[in-house]
Amino acid sequence: MNPDHRRHGPGKVILVLYVVFVIGSVSRAGYQILTRWEEAPLAYGLSAFAAAVYVVATVSLALPGDRAWWLSVTTISIELAGVLIVGLWSVLDPAAFPDATVWSRFGQGYLYIPLVLPVIGLWWLLSPRGRPPAR
DSSP: OOTTGGGSTHHHHHHHHHHHHHHHHHHHHHHHHHHHGGGOHHHHHHHHHHHHHHHHHHHHHHSOSHHHHHHHHHHHHHHHHHHHHHHHHHHHOGGGOSSOOTTGGGTGGGTTHHHHHHHHHHHHHHSTTTSOOOO
């Protein structure tokens, strides 16, 4: 099997969605931190963390090989945990989030795509077509 097999079919769609989230989350976090940090440092710090996770996930999804695959699985698992933890936290303690993050309310401001994307990403990576080729 081709070493870049994860960048074709559903893998290509997933990669494109991650690129979109990198652009959106990095620009949002950068703007928030540079212009309004004092208003909601927790929310903006979490936005920056989410942006970093999206960057690492995107790069690892684009690279071939076992290490990149493991990094993708690890990063996307962290992403899913972050969405669930921040999502629940923002619902239970809305005062802690005077402004939204990408993961607030499970990604409500992004049509819940931040909640669904890591599930689909992990499903793809753990499927036979998303795994690295056997040696």
